[in-house]
Amino acid sequence: MSDPQIQRNGAAGNGGGAVATLTKKDFTSDQEVRWCPGCGDYAILAIVQSFMPELGIEPDDTVFVSGIGCSGRFTYYMDTYGVHGIHGRAPALATGIATARPDLSVWVVTGDGDGLSIGGNHLIHALRRNVNMKILLFNNQIYGLTKGQYSPTSEEGKVTKSTPFGSVDHPFNPIALALGAEASFVARTVDNDRQHMTQILRQAAAHRGTAFIEIYQNCNVFNDGAFDAVREKPQGVHNQIRLEHGQPIVFDEGARCVRVGDNGRLEIAGVTETDPERIVVHDVHGRPSLAFALAHLSHRPIEPTCIGVFREVERPVFGEATIAQVASATERLGQGSVEKLLHSGDTWTVGAPA
Amino acid sequence: MCRGYPPRGLELTQGAKGPAPAVMTKQVEEKKRVVVRFAGDSGDGMQLTGDRFTNATAVLGNDLATLPDFPAEIRAPAGTVHGVSAFQIQFASTDILTPGDHPNVLVAMNPAALKAELGTVERGGTIIVNEDAFNARNLEKAGFAADPLTDGTLEGYQVYRVPMTSITVRAVEELGLTRKEAERSKNMFALGLLSWMYGRPVDVTLNWLHKKFGDKQQLYDANVAAFKAGYNFGETTELFATSYVVKPAPVAPGTYRNISGATALAWGLVAASQRSGLRLFYASYPITPASELLHELSRLKNFGVITLQAEDEIAAANVALGAAFAGDLGVTGTSGPGMDLKAETLGLAVTLELPMVVVDVQRAGPSTGMPTKTEQADLLLAMFGRHGESPLPIVAAKSPSHCFEAAMEAARIAVKYRTPVILLSDTFIANSSEPWLIPDADELPTIDPNFATGPNAGQEFLPYLRDENLARPWAIPGTKGLRHRIGGLEKEDGTGDISYDPQNHERMTHLRADKVTKIADEVPPVEVDDPDGDAELLVVGWGSTFGTIRAAARRVRDQGRKVATAHVVHMSPFPPNLGEVLSRYQKVLVPEQNLGQLALLVRGRFLVDATSYTKVQGQPIFAEELETEILRMMEER
Ligand code: SF4
Numbered sequence: 005m006s007d008p009q010i011q012r013n014g015a016a017g018n019g020g021g022a023v024a025t026l027t028k029k030d031f032t033s034d035q036e037v038r039w040c041p042g043c044g045d046y047a048i049l050a051i052v053q054s055f056m057p058e059l060g061i062e063p064d065d066t067v068f069v070s071g072i073g074c075s076g077r078f079t080y081y082m083d084t085y086g087v088h089g090i091h092g093r094a095p096a097l098a099t100g101i102a103t104a105r106p107d108l109s110v111w112v113v114t115g116d117g118d119g120l121s122i123g124g125n126h127l128i129h130a131l132r133r134n135v136n137m138k139i140l141l142f143n144n145q146i147y148g149l150t151k152g153q154y155s156p157t158s159e160e161g162k163v164t165k166s167t168p169f170g171s172v173d174h175p176f177n178p179i180a181l182a183l184g185a186e187a188s189f190v191a192r193t194v195d196n197d198r199q200h201m202t203q204i205l206r207q208a209a210a211h212r213g214t215a216f217i218e219i220y221q222n223c224n225v226f227n228d229g230a231f232d233a234v235r236e237k238p239q240g241v242h243n244q245i246r247l248e249h250g251q252p253i254v255f256d257e258g259a260r261c262v263r264v265g266d267n268g269r270l271e272i273a274g275v276t277e278t279d280p281e282r283i284v285v286h287d288v289h290g291r292p293s294l295a296f297a298l299a300h301l302s303h304r305p306i307e308p309t310c311i312g313v314f315r316e317v318e319r320p321v322f323g324e325a326t327i328a329q330v331a332s333a334t335e336r337l338g339q340g341s342v343e344k345l346l347h348s349g350d351t352w353t354v355g356a357p358a
Numbered sequence: 359m360c361r362g363y364p365p366r367g368l369e370l371t372q373g374a375k376g377p378a379p380a381v382m383t384k385q386v387e388e389k390k391r392v393v394v395r396f397a398g399d400s401g402d403g404m405q406l407t408g409d410r411f412t413n414a415t416a417v418l419g420n421d422l423a424t425l426p427d428f429p430a431e432i433r434a435p436a437g438t439v440h441g442v443s444a445f446q447i448q449f450a451s452t453d454i455l456t457p458g459d460h461p462n463v464l465v466a467m468n469p470a471a472l473k474a475e476l477g478t479v480e481r482g483g484t485i486i487v488n489e490d491a492f493n494a495r496n497l498e499k500a501g502f503a504a505d506p507l508t509d510g511t512l513e514g515y516q517v518y519r520v521p522m523t524s525i526t527v528r529a530v531e532e533l534g535l536t537r538k539e540a541e542r543s544k545n546m547f548a549l550g551l552l553s554w555m556y557g558r559p560v561d562v563t564l565n566w567l568h569k570k571f572g573d574k575q576q577l578y579d580a581n582v583a584a585f586k587a588g589y590n591f592g593e594t595t596e597l598f599a600t601s602y603v604v605k606p607a608p609v610a611p612g613t614y615r616n617i618s619g620a621t622a623l624a625w626g627l628v629a630a631s632q633r634s635g636l637r638l639f640y641a642s643y644p645i646t647p648a649s650e651l652l653h654e655l656s657r658l659k660n661f662g663v664i665t666l667q668a669e670d671e672i673a674a675a676n677v678a679l680g681a682a683f684a685g686d687l688g689v690t691g692t693s694g695p696g697m698d699l700k701a702e703t704l705g706l707a708v709t710l711e712l713p714m715v716v717v718d719v720q721r722a723g724p725s726t727g728m729p730t731k732t733e734q735a736d737l738l739l740a741m742f743g744r745h746g747e748s749p750l751p752i753v754a755a756k757s758p759s760h761c762f763e764a765a766m767e768a769a770r771i772a773v774k775y776r777t778p779v780i781l782l783s784d785t786f787i788a789n790s791s792e793p794w795l796i797p798d799a800d801e802l803p804t805i806d807p808n809f810a811t812g813p814n815a816g817q818e819f820l821p822y823l824r825d826e827n828l829a830r831p832w833a834i835p836g837t838k839g840l841r842h843r844i845g846g847l848e849k850e851d852g853t854g855d856i857s858y859d860p861q862n863h864e865r866m867t868h869l870r871a872d873k874v875t876k877i878a879d880e881v882p883p884v885e886v887d888d889p890d891g892d893a894e895l896l897v898v899g900w901g902s903t904f905g906t907i908r909a910a911a912r913r914v915r916d917q918g919r920k921v922a923t924a925h926v927v928h929m930s931p932f933p934p935n936l937g938e939v940l941s942r943y944q945k946v947l948v949p950e951q952n953l954g955q956l957a958l959l960v961r962g963r964f965l966v967d968a969t970s971y972t973k974v975q976g977q978p979i980f981a982e983e984l985e986t987e988i989l990r991m992m993e994e995r
Contacts, residue, residue: 035843035856064836064837064841065835066835067835084841087683088844089845090703093676093702097676097680097683099673100666100676101683102680103664104637104685105835129669326664330660336660337660341799342625343799345625345628345658345661346796349413350413350417350615350616352417354611355611
C-alpha cells in the first residue's frame with residue numbers, strides 16, 4: 005500500500021530567506037495588464053510585486069487567489085501559482101489551498117462587491133477561522149467591471165446606473181465588519197502610498213493566520229476621487245490618522261488628536277486644547293473595542309480617517325490545528341490501514357478463508 | 359438467569375396461537391425468508407434495534423437487505439403518527455435483493471406505529487405490540503377511535519400482546535434507574551424477543567453492548583437485563599409456541615461484513631486516497647442524508663483524512679476544489695439542495711480541469727422536499743445542471759456495498775482525466791445495509807496522480823497541453839518552474855492564457871466534451887442478464903433500483919416468462935455498448951424513482967422507444983409492483 009503522504013515537489017517553506025535575490029521581475033507575469041489607464045489597481049500591483057521579493061519566498065511557493073471584478077484580474081499579473089475563481093468565493097478556495105498546504109504563502113485579492121456582497125459569508129468565515137492567508141480587499145466603493153453600479157460600501161444617496169435617484173442602502177464599514185468577524189489582523193492602507201502599503205504588507209505577511217487589509221482604491225472611471233480626502237495631497241495630510249501601536253494618536257501634522265470625550269466616546273480635538281492624558285494611545289493587541297471605535301471615527305473617507313493596523317492578536321491558525329489533529333490521531337491510533345478498516349467490527353467467514 | 363417476573367396479563371387475542379401445553383416444548387420451524395419491521399416512536403430507538411438485529415443476522419450468515427425509514431423531525435411529537443420511526447429487514451437462506459415489499463412480522467412499540475405500519479404488513483402476518491403503550495392517551499394521539507387490539511381491526515393477523523415496558527422496568531428494577539431510564543431499555547427487550555424468535559446469535563449483541571456501554575456499568579446492566587428479559591420471555595412464556603430458523607445463505611467463500619451505503623462510500627474514498635497516495639480532503643456542509651459521510655470521514659483522521667465543515671455548500675465545494683489545486687484528492691458531499699448551490703463551483707472545476715469528486719446523496723425534492731426519504735431525481739441535474747456546455751462524468755452506485763467500488767471509480771476517473779466527477783447515491787442506499795464480501799485491500803485498483811514535474815513543451819510548461827486522454831497536466835503549487843494561472847475565463851488551448859477568440863472557444867468547448875466522451879473507451883460494457891438470450895423485454899435501471907429490478911425479474915422468470923435486465927453505473931459517459939443493447943430488445947422498460955429521467959436520456963441519445971415506470975413516494979419501488987408492470991408490458995402488443 006502506498007504512503008498517503010503526498011509527493012511534494014520541493015516546497016521551500018515559509019520565508020526561509022535562503023532564496024538568492026528575488027526581484028520584482030520574478031513576480032511579474034508576461035500578461036498584458038488591462039485595467040483602465042489611471043486605475044488605482046496599477047499602483048497596488050506594482051507595490052505588491054515590489055514587496056514580494058523581500059519575503060524570500062519563491063514565486064513557486066506563492067499562490068494568489070481572486071474572485072470576480074476588476075480586482076480579480078490581479079492573479080493573472082502575478083508570476084506565481086494562481087487561481088481566478090468565482091465571484092465572492094476566493095476566500096473559500098484559498099481556505100482549501102492554505103489548509104492543505106501550510107508550506108505555501110497564500111494571498112487573496114478581492115473587492116468590495118466580491119468580498120463584501122456576494123462573498124460576504126466566505127470572507128467572515130475565513131476571518132473567523134484564521135486561515136493562514138492574506139486578504140487584500142480593494143475598496144473602490146463601486147462595481148467597476150459591471151460598469152458602475154453602487155456597491156455595499158457606496159455611500160447612501162450615491163447616484164449610479166442602478167440608483168438614478170440615489171442609493172437608499174446603508175454601506176458596510178469593512179474594518180468594523182472584519183473586527184466583528186473576529187479577524188486576528190485588520191488594517192487599512194491607500195493605493196497611492198507605496199511606503200505605507202509596503203509597511204502594512206510586511207506586517208500582514210509576518211502575521212500568523214488571516215490578515216485582512218482594506219485598500220482604498222481609486223476607480224477613476226466610475227467613482228473618481230472617492231478617497232481624495234484621505235488620499236490626495238494636500239487634504240490627505242490633514243485627514244489621514246496614521247495608527248502606530250503604542251503611540252498617542254495624533255495627526256494633521258501634530259495639530260489634532262483622537263481623545264476620549266466626556267461621554268466616553270472617541271472624538272477628534274485640537275492637541276493644544278487636550279490634556280495629554282486624554283489622548284488615546286493606540287494598542288493593536290488590546291480589547292477590540294478600541295479598534296472598533298477607531299473604525300467608526302468616520303463612516304466615510306471624507307473626513308479624518310484611520311489608516312494602519314487596527315488590530316493584531318494571536319489566535320490558533322486553522323490549517324495548523326487541522327494538520328495537528330491528523331498527526332495526533334495518527335500517532336494515537338497508528339497509520340490507518342484499509343485492510344484493518346474493512347475488517348473492523350463484526351465479520352464472518354464462509355467456507356475456507358479466502 | 360430469568361430475572362423472576364411471572365408472566366402476567368398475557369392473554370391470547372384473535373388468531374394468536376392456541377393454549378400452550380403446561381410443560382413448554384417449543385416448536386422450531388424453518389423459514390426460507392422473513393421480513394421484519396420494527397416500528398416505534400422516534401425516541402424508542404428503533405433504528406438501533408434494527409441495526410443490532412441486522413448485525414446478528416449478518417453474522418449468522420443470512421443474506422439480508424435493510425430499509426431504515428425515519429421522520430425528518432428530530433423529535434416529532436411523541437406518540438403521533440408523524441413521529442413513527444421504522445426499520446425493515448429482509449433476511450433469507452437464499453440470496454435476496456431487496457428489503458422486502460410486505461413485512462411478515464411487525465413489531466409495534468405504540469399505537470401510532472401500528473397505525474402507520476399496519477397497511478404494509480402481509481395479510482395474516484404477525485404483529486407484536488407493546489401492550490403497555492396501548493392506553494387511552496396514546497390511542498387518541500395515534501388517532502384511533504377505539505382500541506385496535508380489541509375492536510376487530512387486527513382480525514386475520516396473528517397478534518401478540520406483550521407488556522414490554524412493564525417487564526423491562528421490572529427486569530432492571532434492582533439497578534436503581536429512574537422509571538424513565540428503565541423504560542428506555544424496552545427496545546432491547548424487543549430485540550431480545552425477536553432474537554429468540556429467529557434464533558439470532560446472542561453474543562453478537564452482548565459484545566456490542568459491552569463495547570458501547572462497558573464503561574457505564576448501570577446502562578450496560580440495564581440493556582443486558584432488558585435484552586435477556588426479552589429473549590427469555592420468548593423462550594419461557596406460553597405466548598410464543600414456535601421459534602424459527604433461517605439457515606445461512608449459500609454464498610461464495612470469504613470473509614463478509616455487513617455494510618451501509620454511507621460507510622461503504624466513505625471507505626471507498628479512503629481507499630482511493632490510499633491507493634493514489636493523495637491525501638483525502640473532504641469539505642462539506644451538514645445536510646441530511648449526506649452528513650453521515652462527514653461523520654464517518656471525520657473519525658478516520660489517522661488515514662491522513664482532512665475534513666472541513668464549511669460555512670455553506672458553496673464554500674465546501676470551493677474548499678475541495680482549492681485542495682485539489684493544491685494537490686489533494688478534493689471531495690465534497692451533499693444532497694439535492696446542496697447540489698443546486700454547488701453548480702457554480704462545478705462549472706469552475708469543469709473549466710479548471712482539476713480532479714474533484716462531488717457526492718450527491720439524493721433525497722426527495724424539490725426544495726427541502728422530504729429530507730429523510732429516498733428518490734433518484736437528480737440525474738438530469740447532475741447531467742445538465744450547470745450553465746454553458748459543462749459536461750462531466752457521472753457514476754451512480756447501485757447498492758450499499760457497491761458504494762465502495764463506485765467511490766473508488768469516481769476518484770479514479772477524476773484523477774486520471776482531471777475533471778470533477780459526480781457520484782450519485784441516494785437515501786435508500788446510504789441508510790440501508792447488506793452483507794459484503796470484503797475485498798482484498800492489496801488487490802484494489804491503484805490510481806496514479808501523475809503530477810507534472812517539469813516542462814512539457816520544450817523549455818516551457820503549458821498548463822492546457824493535453825495527453826492522449828485529453829487530460830491536462832496537474833502541476834501543484836511548490837513545483838519548481840511550473841507556476842501558472844488558471845481561472846474561470848475561457849482559456850487558450852495549450853497555454854491556458856485568457857482568450858476570447860471565437861475559434862478557440864469552439865475548440866475548447868469540444869475538447870472538454872470529447873474528454874468526457876472518451877472515458878467511454880475504458881468504461882466496462884453494460885452487462886445484460888438474459889438467461890436464454892431471447893427475452894423480448896429489457897428492464898434498464900440505474901442506482902438503487904438494482905435490487906428491485908433483479909427481484910422482479912426473478913419473480914417473472916419463476917412464472918416461466920422471459921425478461922432481460924441491465925443496470926447502468928456509468929451515467930456519463932454511458933457504457934459503449936448501451937445503445938446496441940437497447941436496440942436488441944423489442945420493448946425497453948425503465949423503472950425509476952423520478953418522472954422518467956433515464957428514460958428521457960436513452961430516448962434522446964439512442965432513439966429507443968423506452969417505456970418509463972415511475973414511483974415517487976419516498977420509498978423504494980417494490981419488486982411486486984415492478985413485476986406487475988413487467989407482466990403488463992409483456993401482454994401489450
Ligand atoms: S473600472 Fe475602475 S476599478 Fe475597474 S479597471 Fe477601470 S478604473 Fe479600475
